[in-house]
């Protein structure tokens with residue numbers, strides 16, 4: 001792997017050692033940082049969070065060429081997305097249509113482990129070290145932990161939705177409930193009475209009143225997400241559905257989905 005060395009000689013910190021943090025540490029090392037530290041509040045390996053981190057085939061090609069992902073990582077090919085709606089005459093629901101879905105899905109755990117393994121040895125990965133705050137300091141920023149304060153030329157925030165780095169950079173910005181809920185469940189595929197009926201390499205989107213659920217199979221397990229919006233007309237899941245649904249069957253899907261989320265649309 002070669003890098004541009006655009007950050008040659010800088011001392012850098014990354015707050016958060018999950019997927020974004022490991023990828024950032026790798027990028028900083030490739031860009032020539034002489035000394036990089038990752039702060040991760042969780043001790044030990046991060047736990048599995050299930051199937052479903054989807055990477056578009058074209059993005060995979062870029063990430064593989066740059067050395068972030070490689071073909072040996074376990075993944076499942078998705079080719080199509082099938083849209084189902086309720087129909088009493090068909091037990092599985094009626095398939096309204098399908099559209100291309102050229103994605104690879106990765107189980108969160110192996111994806112994290114592979115990225116973690118690619119973080120170069122020279123990068124310090126401090127597990128079990130929560131960052132208490134980040135503050136400007138001279139030409140850079142200081143990272144405060146229980147062990148004291150460390151100055152850096154550059155601090156990257158990869159610390160999730162309650163980011164302490166964001167609090168330092170944009171103190172007025174606070175996370176706000178966006179108006180939708182999501183549930184996730186994973187179970188052995190053998191427990192599905194109709195498991196053989198679902199097409200291979202497809203992701204099933206089941207649309208019913210007020211909610212959309214999606215299911216993907218991965219190594220004998222089926223992972224299902226369901227999301228529903230609140231009464232806000234700006235509900236992001238409704239906007240996302242509108243953006244990613246093929247126009248030819250959008251009106252009918254919309255009718256089936258009409259529920260608390262869409263009463264104003």
Ligand SMILES: Cc1cc2nc3c(=O)[nH]c(=O)nc-3n(C[C@H](O)[C@H](O)[C@H](O)COP(=O)(O)OP(=O)(O)OC[C@H]3O[C@@H](n4cnc5c(N)ncnc54)[C@H](O)[C@@H]3O)c2cc1C
Pocket residue numbers: 015016017018019020021039040041042046049050051052053054055108129130131132158159160161162163164
């Ligand atoms: C099952 C699943 C499927 C998903 N599928 C997709 C998908 O298809 N597409 C997509 O774009 N996204 C998807 N996501 C969402 C997203 O990709 C993942 O949540 C991903 O883990 C986000 O990575 P991240 O590194 O940005 O943040 P996070 O995984 O949230 O990591 C933040 C890290 O920072 C650490 N941290 C937080 N605060 C501190 C602190 N003060 N000090 C030190 N450490 C701190 C946390 O412990 C955590 O490890 C999915 C998520 C899950 C769980």
